[in-house]
Structure formats: structure tokens, C-alpha cells
Amino acid sequence: MTSINNCNHTRWLRLWRKGKHIMLEASDRPRRLLKDFRNVDEPAGVVVLLGNQTKSIANFKPGNSQLDRKKSNGEYHLYASYLHDARPMIICDGDMPGHNRLPRSCKLQSCHQVEDRIFMEETDSAKTVEASDNIYHRLISPFSDVICIFVEDVGGIDSTLRRLNAWSRCSQLSSTLFVRPALILVTSRGQKTQIENAVNAASLNDYFQRIRIVTVCRRTRKLRSRNVKMKPKQCLALRREILRSLDIIQQSRLMAGMLFCVRHTVEFLYTASEIVTRSSCEPFDYINRSRDNNPIATDFVKHLTTFLCYFDDENMKQLALPHIASSIILDQYPPGMHHFKPLDVFNTLYREGCAQASENLKIYRQESGRPVPNLDISSLIKAEMHSKFSKFEELGSSKELHLYNLAQFYENGIFPSCGESCFSCLQRKPMYSLPCGHWVCQICVKIFYSPNTGDPWLFYVNKCILCGVDTAGLRIRVKPDTATTRVLSIDGGGARGCIPLEFLQALQTSIGLPYPVQRNFDVVYGTSSGAMSTCALYFNGWPIEKCIKYFEQSSREAFKKRRLSQVLIHLFGYIPILSPTFRFIVSLLVDSKYSAQNLEIIQQEVYGTNCSIVNSREASEMGISMGVTLTSTDDTSTFIVTNYGVAGENREKSGYYFTPHHLDGIGTFQDGGLTFNNPVSIALKEAAALFPATPEPSIVASFGTGSNRTSYRGPLTWCKGLYLARLARAVRKHLDSDNAWAQLMSNRKPGDRGEFFRFDVEFQSQLPALDDVNSMVKAARIARKVARSSAAMKQLGKCHRAELFFFELDSSRPPHFVSGVYECVGYILCRLRAGTAEFETFMRQLHDHSASFRFRFQEGMLPRAIQGLSETDPTGNFRQEIVFSLPTKQHHFEISLEEGSPASICHISGSPFSLDSLIKQQNMDAKFGTKDHQQPVTIKN
Known part of the structure; x- marks a missing residue:
């Protein structure tokens, strides 16, 4: 990384021509001023000096030779200085053009961030002067305490008054809370009476709070020579008048609540230069601009x-x-x-x-x-x-x-x-x-x-x-600000709901760390049996082994037939021809095939009679946003019940297999699997709504409950062509979870963020019925076999290990533009914390696997290895510093974890990054405070 050198460039604004446009070049010079002040939270005065020659006598800082330099037409410079009593002051140094010439090229400063924007259209020769007036009225006067004009330097009395009259005739104030500045006109002794009369006739008091005329000897113009070390007494009089005016105006600002500190003043200057080209008439709005990065809630x-x-x-x-x-x-x-x-x-x-x-x-x-x-x-x-x-x-x-x-x-x-x-x-x-x-x-x-x-x-x-x-x-x-979300979706499937649990157990083995597997996700959604598993994992916080045992027990209890059904089926249901039809008719007569009472008894024993999904301490401590789906019996609309919003109770209510259940004040609901048996699309939408700063998840894992790929493509028999048979096939296709996944994947675009995984079991024979509890052992065995041989499951485990790391910029050393690039400092951090078994195990495994990070900022470029996985902060937690440079804030860069043999390379959480996104996520541009009341960070030089 190139070392950061303090440049001597002071230019803030510059007007230049490009075809028929007058362009405005604006640099980051206001923000660069911060390093020149001892305390950026002290009130700062702003003094504007207009002129190219005699203004050198107002030099406030010994050795500040920049003020002696002649500026090009249309340039405006900023300097930091201190008064005799150590009060900070910002000097804006510029000129009022006496001609209509502007440069037609823009010499870039590679050590400053510079942006060019169209400032105005040029249709006649007077536009250069108008552009200069616009700069002073909209960019300089809103922040000025004292404006000091050296009359001879800007073309004499007539030219000066024309410009002052142009400023005062502006139809709107330059800002919404305008504190009138003081005006000091510096002229030769022989012209004092003439300029006093002209100023009185111009009626400038509506624009300036205080107007003073200071005279100097014509010989003073020779003082710009660097060999002159002493200033005559008349120059000290000018300094005293500037300081006196500054005191008066700052007192007015204090009374108006407009006395800004250095940090806020430079940010307003920077912001003003950004927005001035968007609107040619709106005054600068201090209060709204201070809320740009923390706006009022839309609702x-x-x-x-x-x-x-x-x-x-x-x-x-x-x-x-x-x-x-x-x-x-x-x-x-x-x-x-x-x-x-x-x-x-x-x-x-x-x-x-x-x-x-x-x-x-x-x-x-x-x-x-x-x-x-x-x-x-x-x-x-x-x-x-x-x-x-x-x-x-x-x-x-x-x-x-x-x-x-x-x-x-x-x-x-x-x-x-x-x-x-x-x-x-x-x-x-x-x-x-x-x-x-x-x-x-x-x-x-x-x-x-x-x-x-x-x-x-x-x-x-x-x-x-x-x-x-x-x-x-x-x-x-809470989720770290720069970490992206990890989403888990669990299908519904009745007794086959044991399959996703087996997949989760296999994932826990693949990750290989001593903590519950459910902690590897941020947003989790389940449908039907998947909802039961979701609640057991996150509401109760049970380990996966206990969830598997609970699911088998609850399924056997839930799928006990009704007594009336058992009697009727015992009498008439075993006639071979009538059996399937008769069983269906019985389920219609009693409203469902199974009573929900058995399932509710089990759930009440586990969760309690008055417990709600929103009261899960386990989910809150894990930082999990969980939800389950329901289907309305009125219009089959899909509803979600979550632990992060009040929408209903936590217990799932099923439809055909379980009687619908009424929730007071909300409605009657049934199995969510009737509309969204695979809730992955709902989970993704909710994740984006919950975490708008990181809307794209980095991991999406969808666990199915089994499918059957056998299909008959030959001629249809007469019964299969009937309406009811065709309707049944259409319904099955609608409820097919794999179809929902395929549709989701078809909507993904090249370059979309995230790793997407779908795990399911394909049955060679008939798909076990939802209530076939006797098939659970076989289904679980098949799921374990599939998971053990799945390369995707191993890859998911590696992705989750890499996701335990995330990256943050160092807020005390924000990206710094120098030599044409942004020089940056940041840290790779770990979600696991020092002193825990999982942290110690993870660090030991990474060491044993010779793990390292890989940094890459350009497609096709070889990644740079980042060694030193043993780095920690003072509390013992992992913190790996990275120093790097990027050509733009929009440029993407990747950080990956490489471990194992053969090596696996997986993105850490949030990768790929850009400076723009990181700065926004970390509120590094929120110079006026953040909505979560973060303490301001002291910037290191």
C-alpha cells in the first residue's frame, strides 16, 4: 500500500468550460481540513477573502504562504487557521472574475477525490460572472461569518458593487436558516468616502448584518513579497476588524442555534458542493441536510x-x-x-x-x-x-x-x-x-x-x-452490520418431516464445531411439519438430536385416527373396491382425517398453554428471525406467524390432515403447505425486509421432505383423463416443492450474490403418504445416506465455516484518496467469541488446516494471500487487519477463506464488498449522528 503523504493542494471548487457547459469541479478538500484542527468539536468561524493581491496582508497563520499564491480565475481554496486566542477558523480564498475567460480543461489532482458536474448552460458571455455569483450565493455565503473583499483586486468600486447588488437581489435566501454575515471592504484611503456613499446607496443591510470599510496604503500591495517579515500598523487594523466582526456574527449564530463546530462546518461545505448542481434555486437546508444519512421514518x-x-x-x-x-x-x-x-x-x-x-x-x-x-x-x-x-x-x-x-x-x-x-x-x-x-x-x-x-x-x-x-x-x-443473512427453509411433509432434521444433523457434522447447528442461520421459515421442526429448534433451542426424537414421537401421536373413523372403517372400510373412496368420504364427514387435538396436547406439553412464538428467549439470544406459514380457510391466502411481529399464535394449524383452527380476531387457518409447502420465497422476501442494508443473503438452504420422479408418459387410461384426476395432478404440481425451487432459481440473474442449496430425497417407489409414520425410519435412513454422499452438503458446511467471518472498515481510519486510489484499512472479525469452546476449536482447526484468507479486487486477478490467523484484539477475539487500495468506491473486492486439503475457497460473510456499501452499512458518512446513537469516532491522522 502506498504511504499516505500530506499534499499541499488546497483547491475546493473550480469553474471550467466544456463545450456549451460551465462545469463545476468539487474536491474533498473540506473533509481534508479536519486533520489540520486540534479539536474538531470546537466552533469554527468562516472568513471569506476575495482578491488576488492585497489580501495577503490578512494572513492569519504565520508561514501560511498559500494565501500569497495567485489563484486562477474561478478557483476557490480552503485553509485551516487559528485566531490569536486559539479559536479555529476556516479561510475561503477566492476571487471575483473581472473577465469572462475560464479554462477549457481540468487538471486533476490525483491526491484528492474530485467530481465534475454540469453547473449551468452558457449561452452568452455574461454567464461566467453569473456562475461566480451563483457560487458565492449558494455555496459560500450560507456558511460565511465574514466576507472580506479587496476592492482593487476585484476590479474597483463599480465592479465590487455590481457583484454585491447581484447577491442581494437574489430572489431567495442562500439558506433556510440564514445568519447574515459581516462585510468588510478593503480599499485605499483616497477612495473611502466614495465607497461609503456607494454602499449607503446600495441598501445592502438586508443581506449583511455589519458593513465596515477598512483603508490601507497603496504601498501595502508590495507586502506580498515573501521577504517582507513585518506588517505595517494599517494591516493590523484590518485584522482587528475581521476578528471583531467574527465575534459579533458568531454571537448571532449562537443565539440562532447556528454556531457549528469544525466537524459540522466542513461537512456542510462538502455536502453543499454535492447538491448545488441538482437544483439552481432551492436554498441550502441545514436541518434536512444534517439528516441525509439518517432520514425521518417514512411511516x-x-x-x-x-x-x-x-x-x-x-x-x-x-x-x-x-x-x-x-x-x-x-x-x-x-x-x-x-x-x-x-x-x-x-x-x-x-x-x-x-x-x-x-x-x-x-x-x-x-x-x-x-x-x-x-x-x-x-x-x-x-x-x-x-x-x-x-x-x-x-x-x-x-x-x-x-x-x-x-x-x-x-x-x-x-x-x-x-x-x-x-x-x-x-x-x-x-x-x-x-x-x-x-x-x-x-x-x-x-x-x-x-x-x-x-x-x-x-x-x-x-x-x-x-x-x-x-x-x-x-x-x-443482533446481526453484525456488514454480515449478510443466512436463510433456512424447511418444507412440510407430514411424517416425512424427519428428512430435513436428518439433513440438519449432517450439516452439523460437516461444520464440525461444538455448537448447535441452528445457530448458523439468521432467518428460518418452516411449513407444516417444517414449522414443528422450526419451533423445536429455535423456540425451545433443542439440539438436533432431541428434535429428531421429539418429531418421531409427536408424529405417531398426531396421526392417530379418530374413534368414529376407526369404527366406520372397521365396519365398511376394508371392502377392496370401496376402501379408498370410503376413507375419503369419512374424512369429509368428520371435517378432516385426523383430529388436531392430539397434536395440540403434545405441543401444549412442550411449549405451555399460554406461550407464544414471540416469547422465545432461545431465538432472541441466537439472533434468529423465524416464521411459519398458515393458509386462510376463507380465501386460501397465505399468512405468516413470526417471532418478530404479532400475526398470531405459534402453534401450526393444519388443514386436510388436521382440523382448521380459529384465532380470535384474525380468522380461521389451516396447513400452510396448501399454498407454500416450500416457504423459501417467503423467507427470502422477509430477509430482505428485515435487513434492508444487506438484502441479498449469502447462504440459502432449502430442505425438502422427499419426492418421486417416476412419471407415466404413455397413453392415459380413461380414468386418468377424467376431470377429478386431472385436477388432482394439477394440485400436486402446484404443491411440488421442487417446482417452487426451480422457479426461484430461474429468476436468479448472473452475478447475483449468494450460495443456494437444495437438499431432498428421491424415492424410487411410491412416495410415502404424509401420515405413514411407519416409513419414518426408512426415510431417515435414506436421508442420512444421501447427506453423507452429498458433495453439496460438504460445500454447505465449508460455506458456513467461512460465514463465521465478516469484514469491517476501520472507522477511525476511513478510506483515504491519494495518488488516484482509495487507501483502506479494515478488519476481518469472527462471530464466535473468545473463551468459548467453539471459538477455541475453530481457531485450532484453522491452524491445523493451514487456513488463510484470500483478497481479490479484480476479476481474473490472482488473489493475494493474507496470513496471520492468530491475530486478536485486546479482549482475545479474532481480528485480522487488512490494508489495501481500490480505484473507486464502487469497485468490488472479495475476501475468501481457504482451508483444508484439497483446499476449499469460500466467501466470508458479505463478500464481495464495495467501499460504498461498507460505508453505508457502518454509517461512516453519518457525520451528524446515527439512528442507533453510535458515538462519533475520532478520526486518526
Whole structure:
């Protein structure tokens, strides 16, 4: 990797011509300024110097010779400097063009990230000056505290006033929260009276808060010589006026809540140069721009309306509205956010949403026959937010403020519970149900609960933040931000449901690590018998061996015939001609072939009578999102029941084989296998919805319950051509799990991420019936034989081993553009944690197998070996540093694990990567705070 050298380039913006377009070149110079300041969280002043010659007398930093350099027409430079009292200051150094010439080529700086965009169309010779005015009005004046113009350098009094009048005549302010800057005009002594009269006639006070004229001797222009070491007294007068004006404007910014620190100022400058070419008229919106990487939830109004519907007018005013105001402060002011005035924030971001929620509440009250609220809800929330802001500043944390306000509910009433909205933040759908019945989202888990010191993805949820009730040691695991999902889908198949369990046991052997196999997945879905297996594995957390025994026992109990059926079949059902038809008629008469009572008794013994799928501690601690499918008896619509959302109970209810079951308030449901016997497509959609930052899974494993490939292609007999026979064949094809898998694979495109595996057993003879419990032993034996000889099963195990690793960029050393490439530092990390048997075993196996990582960033390029699998962090956990460079942020690179002999090479989780995706997943561009309240990272030089 090339060493990072500090370059001397200071150019930020540059105008140049390309055909009929005026182009704007913008570099990452604002962000590069951070390394030049001692404390980036101190308030920073912005001083603009316009002129090419006499402005050298305003040099604020001894030895800062860049200000003495003559700049090309249309260039704007940024420097860091400090005042005499050590206050940080950003100097913007530019010129106002006195002619219409612009360069027609763009000399790139290979040490800076530079982007060129069309700034405006050029139709006449005046466009160069107009472009310059646009730069100052839209990119410089919104952030300027003091604008110092050296009149002689920019063409004299007339030229200066033309430009000032052009700025002041702009139809819109340059920003939504505009603090007028100070203007200092530097001229020769003989022109002071003339320029004073001209300025007074121009009426510039609406644009500038303070206007001062400073005179200098004409001889001062000679001071730009580097040999001059002393400045005359008249130059010190200019410095004093700049400092005095800076103090006044910064005090105005402080009163307006617009005094930004260095870190925020440079980010606004960088952002402004990105968005200025998108719109030629919109003013710069500080508040919205600060939320670019953490936007308001799109369904905020829905969650707010849902919450308001739980309260009458009195409790709404006393409890609900203060909580809403607190949740807005929680959302708006994470660590690292500038403390904008709360009223400005409310009017900009939340006013319309609160007003819409108020209207929705009125409609709800009218439709439910309740009195319409006699409250101005939006205004009351605004007032509450304003009153709570001082408490927020006193506590220094919006999280602490929210906890303080939530505690008021503990004494004043019971906090409502809802599975559709997280009532803690009012921003997202909830994901976790706590023992008390309240729901919280994953973001609130990250904000309010502490992670394990050695396992940063395992959070201790010791009590409910909404009611204060103890959770008896609940722990919730979250997926690492850059890791991709691993999906498991288990088909339905009645007694043949033992087959997927045998496959899982074989997978556990293939992985070869001492922990339960179910921990190797993030999203799991099951149908019918697959749902039973899913619940046993994840709801109970049973080892696979116990699940196999439980499944056999429960199947034999579940498939016991009804007493009435046994009597009727004993009397009439053994007549050879009538037997099949008679058995079918009996099942219709009694609504199903088997009663669900036996199965329910077994499940109640295992799970309890009042247990719900959402209350699984085992699944929460494993970090598993699980679901089962149901089919409505009304219109055969498919429903899913999950542990991350309230949709129903956890016990599967079956259709033809088991009587339908009614869930109060929801409907009557039957076997989910009637529509989705292979739920893999549902699992993939849910995985993408649950983890939008990593929507493509890295592993998809689908386990079938047996199939029969024999088919008769000869002439149809008369009975096979009948309508009922044809209908039966069509239904069987619709329910064929292999067809569902084939359809899924046909929709995959070249280059799609992920390894997809389908495991099934092909029976040579007749496929065992769903209720044939006597065939389970044989089916299990065949499944074990298939799994042992399956190369795909061995490959799946190797993929899972590689998936235990993932990659993160070093947030303290973000990608740095130098010499035409991005130089990067990151770490390969491991999901398994030090001190556990599985971690020690895994590390020992990798050492014995001479394992190594492979890095590749270009197709066809030989991978680079990364040795040193023994590297650890201070806590003993695995952490392998990688230093590399890439030509662009969009360029993909791969990291793979190579182990064994013959060697297997498998992607680690998330691979292939790109810098863009990693930066987004890790919130490295969120300079104004993250939604999960991560602490700002100090950037290392």
C-alpha cells in the first residue's frame, strides 16, 4: 500500500468550460481540513477573502504562504487557521472574475477525490460572472461569518458593487436558516468616502448584518513579497476588524442555534458542493441536510397515529404528547448531531407529520363513534418539545432524556402495548416482544441496552424501558452490520418431516464445531411439519438430536385416527373396491382425517398453554428471525406467524390432515403447505425486509421432505383423463416443492450474490403418504445416506465455516484518496467469541488446516494471500487487519477463506464488498449522528 503523504493542494471548487457547459469541479478538500484542527468539536468561524493581491496582508497563520499564491480565475481554496486566542477558523480564498475567460480543461489532482458536474448552460458571455455569483450565493455565503473583499483586486468600486447588488437581489435566501454575515471592504484611503456613499446607496443591510470599510496604503500591495517579515500598523487594523466582526456574527449564530463546530462546518461545505448542481434555486437546508444519512421514518405518521389512538384527551395531554415530544428529540438529537433550535427542527421536519396524525386521529374517532379531540395536537407537541429541550441540554443526552420521561409512565399509568409500532421511538415497526407484553424495535435495543463487553452483538435487556418490569435476564443478539443473512427453509411433509432434521444433523457434522447447528442461520421459515421442526429448534433451542426424537414421537401421536373413523372403517372400510373412496368420504364427514387435538396436547406439553412464538428467549439470544406459514380457510391466502411481529399464535394449524383452527380476531387457518409447502420465497422476501442494508443473503438452504420422479408418459387410461384426476395432478404440481425451487432459481440473474442449496430425497417407489409414520425410519435412513454422499452438503458446511467471518472498515481510519486510489484499512472479525469452546476449536482447526484468507479486487486477478490467523484484539477475539487500495468506491473486492486439503475457497460473510456499501452499512458518512446513537469516532491522522 502506498504511504499516505500530506499534499499541499488546497483547491475546493473550480469553474471550467466544456463545450456549451460551465462545469463545476468539487474536491474533498473540506473533509481534508479536519486533520489540520486540534479539536474538531470546537466552533469554527468562516472568513471569506476575495482578491488576488492585497489580501495577503490578512494572513492569519504565520508561514501560511498559500494565501500569497495567485489563484486562477474561478478557483476557490480552503485553509485551516487559528485566531490569536486559539479559536479555529476556516479561510475561503477566492476571487471575483473581472473577465469572462475560464479554462477549457481540468487538471486533476490525483491526491484528492474530485467530481465534475454540469453547473449551468452558457449561452452568452455574461454567464461566467453569473456562475461566480451563483457560487458565492449558494455555496459560500450560507456558511460565511465574514466576507472580506479587496476592492482593487476585484476590479474597483463599480465592479465590487455590481457583484454585491447581484447577491442581494437574489430572489431567495442562500439558506433556510440564514445568519447574515459581516462585510468588510478593503480599499485605499483616497477612495473611502466614495465607497461609503456607494454602499449607503446600495441598501445592502438586508443581506449583511455589519458593513465596515477598512483603508490601507497603496504601498501595502508590495507586502506580498515573501521577504517582507513585518506588517505595517494599517494591516493590523484590518485584522482587528475581521476578528471583531467574527465575534459579533458568531454571537448571532449562537443565539440562532447556528454556531457549528469544525466537524459540522466542513461537512456542510462538502455536502453543499454535492447538491448545488441538482437544483439552481432551492436554498441550502441545514436541518434536512444534517439528516441525509439518517432520514425521518417514512411511516412516522402511521406510528404516531397508532399511538394517539390509545389515549383519551386527558391522558393524551398529560402523558402521550410529552412522550411524543421526547421521542422526537430522541430521533433528532443522537450523539454527534448539532443542537439546532427545537422549534426550527419541528417546523422543518415534524410539523406536517404531526398535523397529519392529528387529522387521522379525528377520522378514527369519528368512525369509532368517539368524540373528536378538542386539542391542537401539533401545537401542543411543538410546545412540549420546546420545554423539554432545556432538560435535554442539561442531561447532555437525548437517550437519558427519553428514559427520564418514560419513567413518568411508571407512576402515572400503564403504557399501551402494540405489535405494529415501537412505542418507544414511534419511528419503526417493533421486532422484539418483551415478557411484559411490550414491543421494541432493534434500534431501541441498541440505544437503551448495553452489549456484552466481549460480544458487541449480544445485548442485555434487563428491564422493559416502557414499564420498568424486569425481564428475568432476557438477551437479544443482533446481526453484525456488514454480515449478510443466512436463510433456512424447511418444507412440510407430514411424517416425512424427519428428512430435513436428518439433513440438519449432517450439516452439523460437516461444520464440525461444538455448537448447535441452528445457530448458523439468521432467518428460518418452516411449513407444516417444517414449522414443528422450526419451533423445536429455535423456540425451545433443542439440539438436533432431541428434535429428531421429539418429531418421531409427536408424529405417531398426531396421526392417530379418530374413534368414529376407526369404527366406520372397521365396519365398511376394508371392502377392496370401496376402501379408498370410503376413507375419503369419512374424512369429509368428520371435517378432516385426523383430529388436531392430539397434536395440540403434545405441543401444549412442550411449549405451555399460554406461550407464544414471540416469547422465545432461545431465538432472541441466537439472533434468529423465524416464521411459519398458515393458509386462510376463507380465501386460501397465505399468512405468516413470526417471532418478530404479532400475526398470531405459534402453534401450526393444519388443514386436510388436521382440523382448521380459529384465532380470535384474525380468522380461521389451516396447513400452510396448501399454498407454500416450500416457504423459501417467503423467507427470502422477509430477509430482505428485515435487513434492508444487506438484502441479498449469502447462504440459502432449502430442505425438502422427499419426492418421486417416476412419471407415466404413455397413453392415459380413461380414468386418468377424467376431470377429478386431472385436477388432482394439477394440485400436486402446484404443491411440488421442487417446482417452487426451480422457479426461484430461474429468476436468479448472473452475478447475483449468494450460495443456494437444495437438499431432498428421491424415492424410487411410491412416495410415502404424509401420515405413514411407519416409513419414518426408512426415510431417515435414506436421508442420512444421501447427506453423507452429498458433495453439496460438504460445500454447505465449508460455506458456513467461512460465514463465521465478516469484514469491517476501520472507522477511525476511513478510506483515504491519494495518488488516484482509495487507501483502506479494515478488519476481518469472527462471530464466535473468545473463551468459548467453539471459538477455541475453530481457531485450532484453522491452524491445523493451514487456513488463510484470500483478497481479490479484480476479476481474473490472482488473489493475494493474507496470513496471520492468530491475530486478536485486546479482549482475545479474532481480528485480522487488512490494508489495501481500490480505484473507486464502487469497485468490488472479495475476501475468501481457504482451508483444508484439497483446499476449499469460500466467501466470508458479505463478500464481495464495495467501499460504498461498507460505508453505508457502518454509517461512516453519518457525520451528524446515527439512528442507533453510535458515538462519533475520532478520526486518526
